[in-house]
Amino acid sequence: MGSFFKNFLSVFLSNTTSIALNFLSGILLARLLGAEGRGLLSTLLVVPTIIFSIAELGIKQSAIYHLSNTMNSTKDVISAMINIFLGASIISFIACFSIIFALNMSSSVMLSLLICLFIPSKLWISYSSGILLAKQSYKEFNHLNWVPPVINCIGVIVLVHYLKMEVVGAILVLLASNLFLSIYAFIIITKRYEIEFGVSIVLIKSLLKKGFVYALALFFVQLNYKLDILLLDRWVSSAEIGNYTLGVNLVEQIWLVPTAIGTVILARTANSKNSLENTNEVLVILKISFILGFFMCFLAYFLAPIFIPIIYGKEFSSSVLVIQYLLPGILIFVIFKVLNSQLAGIGRPDIALKVFIPAVMLNIVLNIILIPSKGVIGAAIATNVSYFASVVLIIIFYRRIHSLPYKSIIMISKYELQQFYKILKIK
Template sequence: MIKKIFSTFTFKFAAAIINLLIAVIVSQFLGASGKGEQSILLATISIILLFDNIVGGASVIYLVPRLKIKNVITVAYIWSTLVTIISYFILHFTKLLSSDFNLMIAILSGLSSFVSINSSILIGKEEINKSNILNFIIPFVTIIVLAVLFFGNLCVNINAYLIAIFSAYTLALIVSFFFLKPLISKQEKTSFFGLKKTFKLLTVFGFQNQLAHVFQLLSARISYYLLEYLWSKAEVGIYSNAVSITESIWMISSSICLFQYARISNSNDKKYNINLTETLTRYGMLISFIVILVIIFIPSNLYVFIFGSEFGNINKIIWLLAPGIWLFTYALIIGHFFSGSGKYYINAIASGIGLLVNIISLYLLVPKYHFYGAAISASISYICTSLVVLIFFKKAGGKFILFPKYSEIKILIKDAKKLIIK
């Protein structure tokens, strides 16, 4: 267990470092306004992906052990293609972004969705390391292409970033096909009845699961659009960097969740699933707490040195974000207990309440307190979501224990040492 989680964490940590370097390069070359524009483009791609993932998201992980892979891939790919086409026309007619970006954003969302589908299939088959490699390729290729374009003075604007992530998603998709090939039986045949059944199951589970993700992503990123509308893209750039740094603690819980979700999806033992979740939650909360303490005490001068003179307020924003983002670690891990058990509606309820709280607090705070108001709103929202998840978990028979016992910490350290020595 520890070996798989540690392996995932290693990949995610490396990816997080590269993503930080990407943020630094974009901030230094394009300034706060350019960083804000990049954040809005990424948020838009993420929102489109929410609809892609109604059929091709986490429900794939849950259903892959139970359905034919060919049927899952066929249905998920057709759905993602339709969403990609529709998203282009929605962007075109709503004029949410500059018309120059509409086609590229739609294409990028489609590529990202295909990679996500293939990655989810690998996780469903417990091929977690291969999924980790795919997710590492994306930031790795992005920073290489971005560095060539920026430092070579070939393209020093937001288009360079779009070219970089297009290259990254394309390569990741090609590699993912090689990973999937051994898993797909040549004897598998698709039929209309099989595709219809697969679509129904993916939609039922996917809609419930994605409803939670829709609420959660809107809660986390709606502030970007509000800050741009009320204030400026520069405020979005500053705030988004603070959010990215603080949310980096989630790579701990996401490393845990990847193993947890794959294991619970393949298990019908409720007692085992609860005990596993409680154990992982305690360790996740402790490690995240240590990391968040380090982050909040990084001085403002360092952020100015790294990102540029416009980013001096990042430390203050992080202090406001930290309580909610740390407590949300609890909701992330417990939430995957419900997802792995097929009870996606619980996460949807919790995230829906969090979104409602966030909208109200954003309306009250952002017009007066700028990005500080957005940070306070986010923290309140995350805390509310975590409390709702806790209530449901206790009703399911779980217990609330924030940190592991000293004896458990000693065992964890002992196992970690053995892993490092190996």
């Protein structure tokens, strides 16, 4: 457990730095763009965000699986990934531009192009992080986390504040940070690993076959996160969407701990030779994550009404209620994040797919019913219900796969209490 928490701590600190800097740039954007401008920015980024989740093709997770398999050489896997990256970048760019144009989401062709351009650079960052995680190179992986927010903060100050470029400036900042980091990632990968620019059809098919299920699962998870924003656009104002997205972005920071934990679980599970030991470790970590999440939600409930108006301004006061309504779902979803990380590590992304297809359908129905009468609060309630449903389903599947009693997943055992004590003694 000691090595796990060492790796977790490095990822956690990196994520914390990233979150803190994103928090700062979020405050700046809220102050500079206002609720309406922030709502417009969020709406413009929904399509490329969803398309990016598809264009990833699950290659990040598939790469971890293949690179952890001694039957595949690192050189061949990375070469195959480059070929997939080139094809995915071209197709996703064209698809994103076509959808934005068809939906008339932007009157500027140049702005539409800028929005679409961030997909290829973000794709390479994702693929590279899969390589680094598979090799458990956490130091370099962490660089991919905290460097972009640094650039974002600087860019927002220069382009949005001083040059008054508003939404266009915010999009340019995102593009610049992703472009810089994709170049950095390419340099790291090419220096550390041998690359051959050939085409291995067999390996490309294998990566895509395994990755397709990962991608489909991630798409439905991402869709469940973003669906409410697309539906809100039909019934509420941009200012209300701005308040809602701010609340969602802030409350999702509670997932900082389970996200960092899940990153390490995924890499360790893929490289693990002892499934029983790995499962016991994951269950201990699950309980710790949930307890930490509970205290973070408790603090968020009481601190949000105090700090949101002070930090973001009174026009974002409606975000407080959004945060408070979302907290139950955010807490319970910690369970999904931890358990799903292990399932992904053993090559079972299909479970997330089986969980989230019904969860998304439920979310759509509830959003359509609740948003017209309750607005953004209706969207928050729909999201909560879908999160609860997804957690119930993943616990059922997890129990079947690992042949465990429900109480071992839900309840804290004597063994886990002993592990808690050992963790507290780590200095």
